Amino acid sequence: MGIAASRRTGVASPARCIGLAAAVGMAWAAGAPAARAGGIPFTEALNFSFNPLGSGINYPNPCCDYLNTVNSAPAAPAVSNYAQSGAWGSVSGSASANLATGQLKVRASVVDTDGTASPSLQTNAIFGDSFHASTPGGSPFTWSARSQAAFTLNLSGLLTSSAPLPTLGPDAFVVLSILQPGTLDPAKPLINGPTAEQYFYWNIGNPGKQVYYTDPNGNSQPLTPTGNFTDIPPSLTASFRPNGDFDWVLLLGASGQLSTAGSSFDLDLSHTLTVGYAGPDGSVTTAASRQFANFGPTLPPASVPEPGSLALLAGGLALTLIRRGQQG
Numbered sequence: 001m002g003i004a005a006s007r008r009t010g011v012a013s014p015a016r017c018i019g020l021a022a023a024v025g026m027a028w029a030a031g032a033p034a035a036r037a038g039g040i041p042f043t044e045a046l047n048f049s050f051n052p053l054g055s056g057i058n059y060p061n062p063c064c065d066y067l068n069t070v071n072s073a074p075a076a077p078a079v080s081n082y083a084q085s086g087a088w089g090s091v092s093g094s095a096s097a098n099l100a101t102g103q104l105k106v107r108a109s110v111v112d113t114d115g116t117a118s119p120s121l122q123t124n125a126i127f128g129d130s131f132h133a134s135t136p137g138g139s140p141f142t143w144s145a146r147s148q149a150a151f152t153l154n155l156s157g158l159l160t161s162s163a164p165l166p167t168l169g170p171d172a173f174v175v176l177s178i179l180q181p182g183t184l185d186p187a188k189p190l191i192n193g194p195t196a197e198q199y200f201y202w203n204i205g206n207p208g209k210q211v212y213y214t215d216p217n218g219n220s221q222p223l224t225p226t227g228n229f230t231d232i233p234p235s236l237t238a239s240f241r242p243n244g245d246f247d248w249v250l251l252l253g254a255s256g257q258l259s260t261a262g263s264s265f266d267l268d269l270s271h272t273l274t275v276g277y278a279g280p281d282g283s284v285t286t287a288a289s290r291q292f293a294n295f296g297p298t299l300p301p302a303s304v305p306e307p308g309s310l311a312l313l314a315g316g317l318a319l320t321l322i323r324r325g326q327q328g
Helices: 014-025
Strands: 043-048 065-071 078-086 089-097 103-112 120-134 150-157 158-161 169-179 194-203 210-213 220-222 227-229 233-242 246-257 263-278 284-287 323-325
Touching: 014 284, 043 323, 065 078, 103 120, 103 246, 150 169, 150 246, 169 233, 169 263, 194 233, 246 263
Parallel strands: 043 078, 194 227
Antiparallel strands: 043 065, 043 089, 043 120, 078 089, 089 103, 103 263, 120 246, 120 284, 150 233, 150 263, 158 263, 169 194, 169 246, 210 220, 210 323
């Protein structure tokens, strides 16, 4: 799964190509511990760039480089770094995902020196896990109509650019998807797929940017923002009622392309997104990965509000890619 840059002049749509590359390029280490009900906890970090020094790393066109690290045995940290520079400008990206600390980090920086190269970079950090709720005595926990769970996302970082981000086009984003229990698999649909139940999507730095979910066949669907922010919010909260055990995946991303001499941006969320989770009152939550440990106090029983702007998912779209809408 990734967030792709906008369509760029003279280059095939990266959304379609990145999706194919991700689907083909993921390798699972043998001997991964079996997760509850077949879920596959994982960590993933990727960088994708279009620039004059692109050499076709893991990509069928020498225009671009694609670096992707996926770990699922046993959800080991994933790290990806990339940098190129020349008279035309520079691109640099870093991403890391660590379930044991509950932390995602990304940074995407691009400088366009002469206005001829249209350099771009996208970077994503992703992880997912399966959660099981029990009573303090070890019996299965019974979710009621008032049972509520919540993820808390604490963010820190800095967004800088030579002009306001909405005028340049880049932005950052956070996507949280809740899936049916035992269905987590980074090689299968994670958003809008047949096992997805709900998603939360926050747009950061460029409130007007539209993000699309794209399946490996190139079919796209726009995501509905849970919130739009002009800067990095210190925290985000996602409250929901899954009615039982569930799988989940969280993505932190940054992406953009420049085409004007002297323009630049630095989307720096490498200061960290740290995720915590609190289950319903009277429950004890365990993670299938045995890695995730950022569990907070249990939540008191409460009525869950209507989803409102949150989209409840249906349909059969596949994993591997989210892409930005076209510009122009």
